[in-house]
Amino acid sequence: MTTAIPTITLNNGVEMPQVGFGVFQVSNEETTAAVSAALKAGYRSVDTAAIYGNEEGVGKALAQSGIAREDLFITSKVWISDMGFEQTLEGFDASLQRLGLEYLDLFLIHWPAPEKGLYVDTWKALEQLYADKKIRAIGVSNFQPEHLQKLVAEGTIVPAVNQVELHPALQNREVAAANAEHGIATEAWSPLAQGALLADASILGIAEAHRVTAAQVILRWHLQQGRVIIPKSVTESRIIANLDLFGFELSSDELASIDALDRDGRTGPDPDTFNG
Numbered sequence: 001m002t003t004a005i006p007t008i009t010l011n012n013g014v015e016m017p018q019v020g021f022g023v024f025q026v027s028n029e030e031t032t033a034a035v036s037a038a039l040k041a042g043y044r045s046v047d048t049a050a051i052y053g054n055e056e057g058v059g060k061a062l063a064q065s066g067i068a069r070e071d072l073f074i075t076s077k078v079w080i081s082d083m084g085f086e087q088t089l090e091g092f093d094a095s096l097q098r099l100g101l102e103y104l105d106l107f108l109i110h111w112p113a114p115e116k117g118l119y120v121d122t123w124k125a126l127e128q129l130y131a132d133k134k135i136r137a138i139g140v141s142n143f144q145p146e147h148l149q150k151l152v153a154e155g156t157i158v159p160a161v162n163q164v165e166l167h168p169a170l171q172n173r174e175v176a177a178a179n180a181e182h183g184i185a186t187e188a189w190s191p192l193a194q195g196a197l198l199a200d201a202s203i204l205g206i207a208e209a210h211r212v213t214a215a216q217v218i219l220r221w222h223l224q225q226g227r228v229i230i231p232k233s234v235t236e237s238r239i240i241a242n243l244d245l246f247g248f249e250l251s252s253d254e255l256a257s258i259d260a261l262d263r264d265g266r267t268g269p270d271p272d273t274f275n276g
Contacts, residue, residue, distance in 0.1 A: 004246070005044065008228060010160040011183040014137045016106070017073055018223060019243060020045030022189065022230035023054055031057030032064075034234045039065045041240045047163075047189075047230045048099075049077035049110055050091060055098035063100055074101060077110040077141055078126075080276035083118040088125035092134070107135045108163060112147040115275045119147065120154050127157050137161065141189070142271040145178035152182055161185045166227065167193040168203075168218060168258050169265025187228035192218055194267050202257045210248045213241060220245050221258045 007015040021038040023031050023046065031054040035046055039061065048058045055076060062072065076099065082091030092107060107126060112119045119140075126138040139161030140151070152158055162179050166172045166188035179186045197203060198214040207214045215231070215238070222229045223245060231242040250258075 005042065005243070006223075008185055008226070010137050010185055011158060012137055012160055014105070014160065016137070016161070016185065016228060017043075017045040018228050019043070019219075019245065020047050020073070020075070020228065020230040021239070022047045022232035023058060024049075024052060024189070024232055026052070026054055026057075026232065026234055028054040028057040030234055032060045034239070035061035036064065037236045037239050039067060041236075041243055043239075043243060044071055045073040045075070045230075047075040049079065050082065050095050051077070051079040051110065055095055059098060059100035069101070073105040074099065075106040075108065076104055077108040078122060079110050080113045080116065083109070083113060083116055083122045085121045085125045088122045089129070092125075092129055096134070103134050103136065105136045106139060106161060108139045108141045108161065109143075111142045111269075111274055111276070112140070112144070112271055113275045114147070114272065120150060123151050123155050127155060130157065139163070139184070142269075142274075143175075144271050145174055147271075148178055148182060148184070158182055159184050161187050161228070163187040163189055163228075163230075164271075165190050165266060165268050166222075167191055167265070168197055168200075168221065168261040169193050169263055170267075171259070171262040173262075185228060186226075187230065188222055189230060190267055191222050191229040191231055193265060196265065196267065197261065200261065202261070206250065206254050206257070209254075210250075212248060216241060216245055217250070218258070220248065220250055221255060224250055224255060
C-alpha cells in the first residue's frame with residue numbers, strides 16, 4: 001500500500017491532502033483510537049467540528065502521535081449557535097483549546113443557516129482569524145451558489161474550500177461548478193453516501209475488474225475528479241483500505257458509469273432550509 005497522499009493547492013497557496021480522515025458521529029472516546037489508527041495508516045489530515053463533541057479526542061490522538069505539527073492538516077468548523085462575529089472568535093478559541101493546538105490549518109463555517117442571517121458576519125470573523133495567522137486557510141461547508149456569491153461580494157477573501165455532501169447519488173454539480181468558478185476547492189463529506197451505494201451493480205462490477213472494494217472504487221472516482229475526500233470509519237481495516245486508492249485507475253467509461261448514478265440521493269439536511 002502506498003501512503004504518498006497527493007495534495008491540492010488551495011487558492012491561497014496552502015497545500016491540502018486530498019484524502020483526510022473524518023470523525024463525524026464518532027464518540028469522543030472512540031475518536032482517539034480511530035484517529036491514532038488513521039495516523040498510523042498514513043493519514044495526515046483530520047476533519048472534526050465543534051458540534052461533533054470529539055475535538056478533545058482528536059487532540060489527544062495528535063498529541064500522542066509524535067508527528068510534527070507542520071506535517072498535519074487539521075480542520076474544524078464553527079457551529080450555528082456560535083455564528084456572529086464575536087461568538088465565532090470565542091468558538092474558535094474554544095475549539096483550539098479542546099484540540100490542544102496553537103493554530104488550525106482550515107476552519108469552516110459549518111452551515112450557512114440562511115434564516116439566521118449571520119454567515120457574512122461569521123465570515124468576517126474568519127477573515128480576522130486568518131489575518132491574525134491563527135488559521136492557514138478559511139472556508140465554508142454546505143454553502144449553495146447564492147451563499148458563496150454573497151460572501152465573495154461582501155467579504156475580502158474568497159473561501160479556500162467548500163465542504164458539501166457529494167457522492168455518486170448526489171453529485172451537487174451546480175455547487176461544484178460555482179466552486180470552480182470562484183477557485184474554491186470542493187471537499188466531499190459523506191463521500192460513500194453512508195454506504196448506500198456499496199451494493200450497486202455497476203460499482204461492484206468495476207470493483208471486481210480492479211480487484212478492489214466498492215468503497216475504494218467510489219473514493220477513487222472522487223479523486224480522479226479532483227475533489228478532497230474525508231472518509232470515516234472506526235474499523236482499522238477500513239481505515240487502511242480507504243487510503244489504499246493509488247494502485248489503480250478508473251477508465252473514462254468507468255467514470256461515466258458512476259457519473260450516471262446521480263439522483264436526488266441526499267442523506268443529510270438541505271442547506272437551503274437547515275438552520276440548526
